Amino acid sequence: MQAAGSSAAGTAVKPAAQTAVVVGGGISGLLAARELARAGVRTTVLEASSAWGGCVGSHVVAGLTLDSGAESFATRSSAVADLAAELDLTGQIVAPEPGGAWVQLPDGPRELPRTGVLGIPANPWDPEVRRSLGLPGSLRASLDKLLPATLGTTADATSVSALVRARMGRRVLERLVAPVVGGVHSADPDVLDIDMVAPGLRAGIREHGSLAAAVAAQRRGGGATAALSPGAPPPGLQKAGSAVAGLRGGMHTLITALLAELRREGVTLLRGTKADTVERTAGGWRVSSVGTAHDAGLLVVAVEGPAAVGLLAGALPELTARRPEAGPDVSLVTLVVDLPQLDAAPRGTGVLVAPQSPGIQAKALTHATAKWEWLADKAGPGTHVVRLSYGRGDARHGARDRPEPRSDAELFEAALKDSTALLSVPITARDVVAWDVVRWGGALPFASLGHKRRVAEVRSICAADGTLAVVGGWLSGNGLAAIVADTPKQVRQLLS
Structure with a gap:
């Protein structure tokens, strides 16, 4: 089947009135194609790599099909649950096991508070918070409710660290927020825009009077929204009180369902097809790849920020000054180990x-078989899946002297050492059944200070064009929930 609006041998045909090309086959690109196809637009998706889904991908390790990127989604928004319902996946939504996560501090491991946003506690006196902060830290954090609501909320842009330090103090920042921000965003809280990574939080301070109250309101609001949504998680998940959920079989099953629907809708899906250039034509847009030109009336660019601006700079030179910084390079090391000692889930x-924790290079460890019951059942007794994440991006906050491990061999050795330290159970190469390294080069959006303004400017330029939409995590904010909510909205605006 030939792609809509394309022809072989480097030639192009004039597009029909309702045709579109989507550049990028990650979750944003597939969602954009879905919205276009449902509106009756003949759509072609170009993906440079050999796999669909981008950061919502899969890989096989020791015979287990595992998530190679995102393995859960935030439940404060109903966006992903709604999408799952539309794809007949509601019955596959599952809560993580109730063991909870931990945080590794310089003076040892502590249970991570479960009622927070970005690690910011809703109650500085919760037992887990008190154990992490100590009495002086909880006392300082509790002063937040006595401070004026204007503190940290009046500037056009504020970093995560500036807001947390001003309202709750240094210990909350260093012992709770920095580990969460590093693990989720691979970035330093000194340079992250709070309005991009926790939208609505500063407005919540003005409304409710304190940062803790704003966090509590966001936690409550997410649950209420989900309860009213047709795609709401099942009651068991709501009762679990978890801020995240997953899909039985892995988050990559969402991509499988999306692709099946796109094929039913007649969308042309081209893997291994890199968009080399983008230019305007009399009828809209021409996207050229090796040997083929794809013409369409509408264009959606769904790749990371620097690449998106690079593609469009010739047609829209005003975007050049809005080019974002590249995201950090992140490496995920997955170990499948035969180690019954981990059955006890020593770190939840x-x-x-x-x-600033000494001797550990990983920024996070997920004990996947302790987190997801379905995966533990699939792996079998005594077999465990452990995933470690490397790559902190800008690490000025508590920077380390040692360089990050780079090669597969270095990452494997680091993963053995770090998992032993973090889980307090010796893990050696002899225990490893199989392992794999997945690299994400600049894939995580980097929401540096002032990024919200840049996003608004990019969106304004694209809207003025009338035939172009640019989507992805670098504009919507990091996380599946943000992307799933934003992408259809942007495409609907394009179609209108």
Whole structure:
């Protein structure tokens, strides 16, 4: 089947009135194609790699099909649950096991508070918070409710660290927020825009009077929203009180379902087809790849920020000044081990690592078989899946002197050493059944200070064009929930 609006041998045909090309076959690109196809637009998706889904991908380790990127989604928004319902996956939504996560601090491991946003506690006197902060830290954090609501909320842009330090103090920042921000965003809280990584939080301070109250309101609001949504997680998940959920079989099953629907809708899906250039034509847009030109009336660019701006700079030179910084390079090391000693889940579902913790290079560890019951059943007794994440991006906050491990061999050795330290169970090469390294080069969006303004400017330029949409985590914010909510909205605006 030939792609809509394309022809072989480097030639191109004039597009029909309702045709579109989507550049990028990650979750954003597939969602964009879905919205276009449902509106009756003949759509072609170009993906440079050999696999669909981007950061919501899969790989096989020791015969187990595992998530190679995202393995859960935030439940404060109903966006992913709604999508799952539309794809007949509601019955596959599962809560993680109730063991909870831990945080590795310089003075040892502590249970991570379960009622927070970005590690910011809703109650500084919760037992887990008190154990992590100590009495002086909880006292300082509790002053938040006495401070004016204007503190940290009036500037056009504020970093995560500036807001947390001003309202709750240094210990909350270093012992709770920095590990969470490093684990989730691979970035330093000194340079992250709070309005991008926790939208609505500063407005919540003005409304409720304190940062803790704003966090509590966000936690409550997410649950209420989910309860009213047709795609809401099942009651068991709501009762679990978890801020995240997953899909039985892995988050990559979402991509499988999306691809099946796109094929039913007649969308042309081209893997291994890199978009080399983008230019305007009399009828809309021409996207050229090796040997083929794809013409369409509408264009959706769904690749990471620097690449998106690079593709569009010739047609929209005003975007050049809005080029974002590249995201950090992240490496995920997956170990499948035969080690019954881990049956006890000594650190619950995993560990986030404070940057200043000595001797540990990983920024996070997920004990996947302790987190997901379905995976433990699939792996079998005594077999465990452990995933470690490397690559902190800008590590000025608690920076380390040692360089990050780079090669597969270095990462494997680091993973053995770090998992032993973090789980307090010796893990050696002899225990490893199989292992794999997955690298994400600049795939995580880097929401540096002022990024919200840059996003608004990019969106304004694209909207003024009328035939172009640019989507992805670098614009919507990091995380599946943000991407799933934002992408259809942007495409609907394009179609209108």
